[in-house]
Amino acid sequence: MAGIYIHIPFCKSRCAYCDFFSSTHLSYKSKLVACLCKELISEKHYIGNETVETIYFGGGTPSLLEENDFKLIFDTIQATYDTSNCVEITIEVNPDDVTNDFVSMLKKFPFNRISIGIQSFINNELKLINRRHTSEQAINAVQLFQRNDYENISVDLIYGYPSQDINNLSTSIDKLLKMKIQHISAYHLTYEKGTVLHQKLINNEIQAVDEETSLEMFHLITSELTKNGFLHYEISNFAKNGFESKHNSSYWNGKKYLGIGPSAHSYNNTSRKWNVASITSYIKAIETQSPCYEIEQLSLNDKYNDYIITSLRTLQGCSLTNIKTEFGEIYLKNCLLNITKHLNNNTLQIDSDSLKLTPKGIFLSDGIIADLLAVD
Ligand SMILES: C[S@@+](CC[C@H](N)C(=O)[O-])C[C@H]1O[C@@H](n2cnc3c(N)ncnc32)[C@H](O)[C@@H]1O
Ligand code: SF4
Numbered sequence: 001m002a003g004i005y006i007h008i009p010f011c012k013s014r015c016a017y018c019d020f021f022s023s024t025h026l027s028y029k030s031k032l033v034a035c036l037c038k039e040l041i042s043e044k045h046y047i048g049n050e051t052v053e054t055i056y057f058g059g060g061t062p063s064l065l066e067e068n069d070f071k072l073i074f075d076t077i078q079a080t081y082d083t084s085n086c087v088e089i090t091i092e093v094n095p096d097d098v099t100n101d102f103v104s105m106l107k108k109f110p111f112n113r114i115s116i117g118i119q120s121f122i123n124n125e126l127k128l129i130n131r132r133h134t135s136e137q138a139i140n141a142v143q144l145f146q147r148n149d150y151e152n153i154s155v156d157l158i159y160g161y162p163s164q165d166i167n168n169l170s171t172s173i174d175k176l177l178k179m180k181i182q183h184i185s186a187y188h189l190t191y192e193k194g195t196v197l198h199q200k201l202i203n204n205e206i207q208a209v210d211e212e213t214s215l216e217m218f219h220l221i222t223s224e225l226t227k228n229g230f231l232h233y234e235i236s237n238f239a240k241n242g243f244e245s246k247h248n249s250s251y252w253n254g255k256k257y258l259g260i261g262p263s264a265h266s267y268n269n270t271s272r273k274w275n276v277a278s279i280t281s282y283i284k285a286i287e288t289q290s291p292c293y294e295i296e297q298l299s300l301n302d303k304y305n306d307y308i309i310t311s312l313r314t315l316q317g318c319s320l321t322n323i324k325t326e327f328g329e330i331y332l333k334n335c336l337l338n339i340t341k342h343l344n345n346n347t348l349q350i351d352s353d354s355l356k357l358t359p360k361g362i363f364l365s366d367g368i369i370a371d372l373l374a375v376d
Contacts, residue, residue: 006260010064047256116154182243301375342371
């Protein structure tokens with residue numbers, strides 16, 4: 001079983017924090033959709049004969065596509081892949097695109113999971129990050145999907161805004177919980193180089209929250225969401241029972257996935273590849289049948305590191321037996337050596353066969369994981 005990710009690299013405007021690849025020039029949209037279809041066919045071999053279990057339209061802004069675009073893509077998928085066991089088809093949508101007409105159009109396609117980027121329920125915060133919608137618009141968008149019988153809705157939230165007051169976060173969480181959704185992704189704001197917020201930080205126009213406040217916010221989110229029946233199944237992800245994202249879980253569980261479109265990444269157990277992050281170069285490569293990607297064969301160290309990075313992000317953690325059987329005694333020995341400090345600091349714990357981050361360790365995960373990686 002494998003996943004397909006389709007990157008739609010267009011946005012009406014750029015948000016102040018975001019460095020995902022996208023362009024605000026939509027003139028190439030039709031050409032790009034035709035190329036996505038061609039790449040779906042030409043790169044099928046990358047995931048071998050695997051049947052497709054999940055499909056994910058991400059971006060950029062997939063809710064900028066129109067009926068004919070979706071029709072071309074779904075017709076190509078259906079003609080090319082075995083989707084008889086496909087259980088989850090997600091689309092990321094931006095609240096400002098959600099109208100009655102848009103939802104009626106979407107109902108013609110087999111999407112069964114909606115991921116809405118709301119980010120905050122405080123209008124001043126939304127303005128600061130240059131979102132195109134208000135809190136009220138975002139709530140209306142969720143309700144419109146619910147009235148149209150979508151029963152698997154996820155909301156993205158960002159916390160740790162410059163000088164954010166914990167009471168504002170608390171208000172956002174209360175509004176989020178009132179909506180009776182099934183899944184929440186909550187990300188701490190990161191200042192990505194090249195973004196407007198990063199520049200403002202450098203110019204001292206804004207101030208990042210301190211570490212203590214960040215930790216307090218993380219604890220508020222985890223405690224409020226778990227109290228309200230959400231399972232904290234991955235560092236940034238919370239789901240009602242049975243609503244864990246199957247597509248994203250396949251990234252964390254080392255399943256194969258094929259990424260289609262500019263900047264999309266793919267993985268198939270033996271290699272990973274990444275497509276060029278340029279719409280014009282991507283179109284040119286696809287139209288001339290030349291590679292639109294770079295590819296790297298994975299060494300045993302790479303595979304081990306991938307396993308550590310992805311499994312430690314999940315609730316189940318990483319299996320020590322699996323390290324021994326998949327990678328060998330020497331990897332297990334080194335792993336046990338590297339974790340001693342973190343076991344003593346109570347940032348990692350061993351629960352029967354599973355090595356897991358403790359609640360204290362979750363927030364420090366990047367540094368802990370880096371200590372565990374194998375180096376060539
Ligand atoms: C591909 S992005 C956006 C999807 C969709 N276009 C939207 O804007 O709602 C997926 C999510 O990543 C998160 N994200 C992107 N950049 C981030 C950053 N610098 N810090 C924290 N979260 C970020 C946001 O929550 C966002 O909704
Ligand atoms: S957050 Fe979404 S809408 Fe905003 S720039 Fe990034 S991809 Fe585009």
